[in-house]
Amino acid sequence: xxxxxxxxxxxxxxxxxxxxxxxxxxxxxxxxxxxxxxxxxxxxxxxxxxxxxxxxxxxxxxxxxxxxxxxxxxxxxxxxxxxxxxxxxxxxxxxxxxxxxxxxxxxxxxxxxxxxxxxxxxxxxxxxxxxxxxxxxxxxxxxxxxxxxxxxxxxxxx
Numbered sequence: 001x002x003x004x005x006x007x008x009x010x011x012x013x014x015x016x017x018x019x020x021x022x023x024x025x026x027x028x029x030x031x032x033x034x035x036x037x038x039x040x041x042x043x044x045x046x047x048x049x050x051x052x053x054x055x056x057x058x059x060x061x062x063x064x065x066x067x068x069x070x071x072x073x074x075x076x077x078x079x080x081x082x083x084x085x086x087x088x089x090x091x092x093x094x095x096x097x098x099x100x101x102x103x104x105x106x107x108x109x110x111x112x113x114x115x116x117x118x119x120x121x122x123x124x125x126x127x128x129x130x131x132x133x134x135x136x137x138x139x140x141x142x143x144x145x146x147x148x149x150x151x152x153x154x155x156x157x158x
Contacts, residue, residue, distance in 0.1 A: 003043075003048065003152055003153070005153060006029070006031070006039065007039060007043060007048075008149055008150070008152060008153030009029055009153075010025065010029065010036065010039055010040065010043075011043075011048070011049075011149045012146065012149055012150070012153075013025050013028060013029070014049070015145060015146045015149065016146070018052075022036055022037055022040070055143075058092065058108040062110055063090070063108035063109055063110055064108075064110075064111075065108065065109040065110065065111060065112060065114070065115050065135065066106070066107070066108055066135070066136040066139075067106075067107045067108075067109070067115055067133050067134060067135045067136065068104060068105070068106060068107070068133070068134045068136065069104075069105045069107050069119060069122065069131050069132070069133045069134075070097075070100060070101035070103070070104055070105075070131065070132040070133075070134075071085075071101055071102060071103040071104075071105065071122060071128055071130075071131050072101050072102055072128070072129040072130045072131070072132075073102040073103060073127050073128060073129060074127045074128075074129055077126070077127030078096065078102055078103070078127075080126065080127050081102075081103065081125055081126075081127045081128055082094065082096070082103065084125045084126075084127075085103070085105060085122075085125075088118065088121060088122070090107050090108055090109055090114075090118045091105050091106070091107055091118075092106050092107070092108055093105065093106040094106075100132070101132065105122075107119075107133075112135075115133070115135070119131055119133055
């Protein structure tokens with residue numbers, strides 16, 4: 001989907017001021033509320049805007065340990081293992097990947113012992129051959145999209 005300069009300005013506001021009303025966004029941008037709503041609806045329909053819920057902190061929910069667990073899967077069992085991963089609440093994301101392993105998961109845990117329990121649960125899943133874990137020490141760049149939105153906006157203006 002092509003994102004124009006107004007779309008970029010709208011996305012920037014959504015990221016910077018997520019709890020503001022549509023009416024206030026329209027006022028800030030100097031556009032009609034209907035125009036803004038139509039743009040938001042289009043970007044949701046086209047998959048640019050994928051959610052509006054709050055960002056939650058696993059650490060604040062009692063799970064401060066973050067690990068990335070690579071999972072090697074027996075050939076032909078990727079879908080079954082992927083479905084089984086969805087039943088493990090400590091897995092907050094899982095991706096099929098290339099390279100070393102077949103799946104990459106983001107796992108949160110209460111402490112290292114709990115992480116070990118989660119990894120043992122993963123190893124016991126039918127179709128899982130082995131796992132390799134990497135514990136995150138400190139977040140250096142938090143999840144963000146504003147720099148990408150600004151980059152896309154600069155490309156559109158050229």
